[in-house]
Amino acid sequence: MLVSALLTSVGINSGLCVLFFTLYSILKKQPSNYDVYIPRLLVDGTSKRRSHFNLERLIPSPGWVRRAWNLSEEELLSSSGLDAVVFMRIITFRLWAHFCAVYIITIFVCYLLYYEYKYVSSKRIAYFHSSKPQPHQFTILVRGIPVSVGSSISDSIQSFFTEYHPSTYLSHMVVRRTNKLRALINDAKKLYRRIIHLQSSPTQNKYRPGNCFGLFGHKVDIVDQYEKKLEDIQENVRLGQSEVSLAGEEIPAAFVSFTSRYGAAIAFHLRQSINPIQWVTEQAPEPNDVYWPFFSSSFMRRWICKLVVVVACILLTILFLIPVVFVQGLTNLSQLEVLFPFLKSVLTITFVSEVITGYLPSLILMLFLKMVPPIMELLSSIQGYISHSGIEKSACDKVLWFTIWNIFFATAFSGSVLYQVSIVLDPKNIPAKLAVAVPAQASFFIAYVVTSGWTSTASELFRLVPFLWSLIRKPCTRSTDDELEVPSIPYHRDIPRLLFFGLLGITYFFLAPLILPFLLLYFCFGYIVYRNQFINVYAPKYETAGKFWPIVHNSMIFSLVLMHAIAVGIFTLKKLSLATTLIFPLPVLTLLFNEYCRKRFLPIFTAYSAETLIKKDRDDQNDAAMAEFFDKLVTAYQDPALMPIQLSANPDSLNSPLLSST
Template sequence: MIVSALLTSLGINFGLCILFFTLYSVLRKQPSNYEVYMPRLLADGLSQQRRFNLQMLLPTPGWVRRAWQPSEEEMLASAGLDAVVFMRIIILSLRIFCVAGIIGIFVLLPVNCTGNQLASIDFANLTSDSLDVFSISNVNNGSNKLWIHFSAVYIVTVFICCLLYYEYRYISSKRVTYFHSSKPQPHQFTILVRSIPVSVGISVSDSVERFFTQYHPSTYLSHVVVHRTGKIRNLISNTKKLYKRLIHFRTESPQSKFECGGCCGLFPHKGDLLEQYEKKFEDSEENLRLEQSDTSSAGEEVRAAFVSFKSRYGAATAFHMQQSVNPTQWLTEKAPEPHDVYWPFFSSSFMGRWISKLLVVLACISLTVLFIIPVLFVQGLANLAQLEVWFPFLKSILSITFVSQVITGYLPSLILLLFLKMAPPIMKFLSSIQGYISNSEIEKSACDKVLWFTIWNVFFGNVLSGSVFTQISILLEPKKIPAMLAVSVPAQASFCIAYVVTSGWTSVATELFRMIPFICSLISKPCVRSSDDEVEVPSLPYHKDIPRLLLFGLFGITYFFLAPLIVPFLLIYFCLAYIIYRNQFINVYAPKYETAGKYWPIVHHLMIFSLVLMHAIALGIFTLKKLPLASTLIIPLPVLTLLFNAYCSKRFLPIFTAYSAETLIKKDREDHNDATMAEFFARLETAYFDPALLPIQYSTNYDSRTSPLLPSTEV
């Protein structure tokens, strides 16, 4: 890629960012858009209707100041520890690339430019130069200047490891502090027990009661058996739809309700339609209640139950101990928060979950392999000469300078970005059928899948395809492979820069503008909203946004010494992300669950992987650049990095797996003299009732038919 192609991509994306920022600054002030740009404030009753003034039509940067103001403690109180961890990823990246940027731009870049291995830089016609001349490929083989790159690899590795240790320790302490400061929560006293053995004539509930009163008599409190409620959920969904239609029909003007439709009485009166809707709704409501009553019987029980204990330590003891001689029975898991439970999971058997996990692994591998097809197509677009060979009839069009710059500099990244948009929802669906018991675990698993899918296809599949797959003939001559990699692998940084600009700058700008919710709002505005409709407050899709942040971190760490020109673009991206996501946490997103920082180990391990990958690339580059001593001295670096990671895993990772006995007992003792604990334990006995079995109250006339189907004493 030449400099002019990069500048074209830069100009297009910079213009889009300015457009989105301007539109957001104006549209967010319009009361009709409050549900799009500040749904959280609207739901909390903190947004105020303002009188129209001219300033509402002018773009203003006041939102930037308001997003900057909240402290981390205020962010923790309003958005939770997961939001703080997310922002710490951005802060960590900013710290890393500030130091890497100083070294790369002011030290390594001048060294690369003074080389002439590929070509000398033509400063008089800089836009026609290839971006390769700014990379390490342009440094002469065997040059002592390569020792500067060697030193940079060591300095940045040590700096990143120090930051990772500090951040791991900081987040660990925040996690423990967050636990100590929290009020008693149901999931702290509860575990999930699966694969419950049941004898003939004995219900699952009786089996659980007998087992835990016998083996945990001093700590056992109560239990709630899980039921199969898939059919009920479908009925609830249909009943809700009928209810909304009925309310909408009732809110129409009285005149329109009783007008005749059509001619000669062929169409029913509106009054008849209203009666039909009321009859359908009453029938649906009655069917739902009957199905709830049938499902609450012992015959619809699943061999799983939420078991609650009188103390956190009692729940932790039951969770960590093997309950049965047969390790496939009485399997225990941590219970999620009640509102975080993913109820459809419980329809799977033990063998069904095991098979589904195997199928999901195969599906992820197949999806990753199939995705190489659009990756190869994207690389073909990035290579103009190859594109002319594939499509000779486009030669005249490709000869136009601006067209060729757009195709090679902007279009490949845009196409790859559009294909990657499909990955998060697919991976979340695959995780949902894998047997996880909570939405938070599903998103955490999807985050891992999306991360490695993206790394393989964008970094390995895309970056390396430009140096290997597009030069198949070289594979037939193995002696030429090292020479080809020494030049081509660093040269792929030009695509990475374009990808950061396209996928990074524009995506974070669209995150602020919220294009899809805004378009949906425009479409739904003509529809009449019911007064019963609540403002829908979304939550941040961690499984989509965390992998993007970490992918750009991988680009920066592995390429800062190869092509330091990438670092300024990354710094701009993370600066934009810092302000925009703070704004979104304040105005848009509300936490739907709380993992208390469990995403951080994913961040730490990916950073370690990035460092080791950088060391592997440095080893190959110094070897091919005929600096064998530097290659030898690089070898201890990945070994020391992995030893550092092993220490961090021993020191901090257990804190993210489970709380210590010291922490749990201390918290239990604090609550021992709390007068409100009796009321909490009373609520705990019913905290894990399936919402599908709770009484429905859609009817305007509440009578005995809507009394609870499950009495509070049933456990």
């Protein structure tokens, strides 16, 4: 919306400039207009009115531009004085300071993007070469498996890959419907935790009356009752696992493993069938990264879910405009006094008005925004991704663009357009106001950086929610270090925040440089805090080998183009046609640079080259541990719902009694 509006502004104002320049070059030549266009020359006697007709008067000419451009500073000083020279220096400094700043920051950011893209790409390849053999490097996911009459899905996979990939095919693991089993296992884990809680709490009442009214009858041991219920659930799980193992519960999808990385890559990149919707292949995630509920969905259900997610994202974006409008109302003190006249006496207090208009809006917006990442993660989980990392990458994209639209664009326009009804009713003023919409919200975004940036980073270090939960849980349960669950960093929550602040820095550095120290302090603070959290708190749940970086690159390119659009709008509004013209090549060059990076680096993040894969396979040929690795690879992608229930974090618990006799 902003880009199209700015282009409209550029078109209208450029057309008006051309029209005015043309009319001026014609009208100034008419003797009757000398008192309008050259009164000084008439008074000084350096020019006289000429009455005879000349065809040249009717032809526009740019001669006045050349004369004005060639006027030296000394000539201007002698004719108009030092004040005129100072005035022209002011115009020059507005012009060239901002113009050069836009060029310098664009060149610098593009250089950094190229350097970082190249560095991350090289680290990704180096990480691959230094890593030990991983199951996902030798495995692909195959969907749309056709089954002939009288044979199973497993038989179809076996015959197909032994025929077309005989030298590299190793094994396969058919995916099965395990939704009900997962529900039973979750119930067992909840019941197990409840039993442990009762056993570890000496003050907890472990008995209750045997009747519903509690007035008579013997008391029942709750722990004993829960243990019997848990045994029943375990038995149901075993029966369910036996039923699921039958051929009727198979899904036309399977993890197919190969004896080499190159063999898996060939099977992934080549279309396996004449029918493009059969034998569809994609890269397999790490075994612990697989999102198993996805496989129980049919193709039609996944397609419908994608449509539902698109509609849900649009509705969420629209609904989020309500808090945005409310927040922008808080930033306008006069608007508050009109809407809430009973607060007029309170708003006259300086401290209260500063808190309400300065701190409260960004705080409210930050609290509402905290609900967005889990919602986007939920929407991405039903969209058809086969891995947790895929879900988180999709959620990261959704949160980023949601933040840019609802926090940047909606805030800017609601602050300058929404509350000025007269502007909406007078469309000819809209192009001029668009150029000042973003700069008008500079103070709000500075407060937003302080609230959402500084405070969020400090709360990340303090871990407020886990700390409060720990205080509540400790008196009730007795946990050991073996039962602790190490969290993983929510990339879909933190990466969009970092990129949004990067967008603010790029777009506001030449509009409101005051925001830069606040952003600099935020990034310095975040650098220390997150390094500390990676050392002490977070453990990786999966490894994408840097696949989040293209999101960062695309966001920075968008920020640069947005900055160019704002700069064009501002220079157009100020009638600086030269600066406007010279800015126009920048977005084109930036997009060309982005296209080059997409061709040069993005394929490295999509798939490894044959050169890389074959070299790694040859390095592993003489490794004696590969035989053991291939033995484990056969069962690496077995559905956890089909494995024995593990109710404790300690792996040895599988070989020990489920519950103690206490």
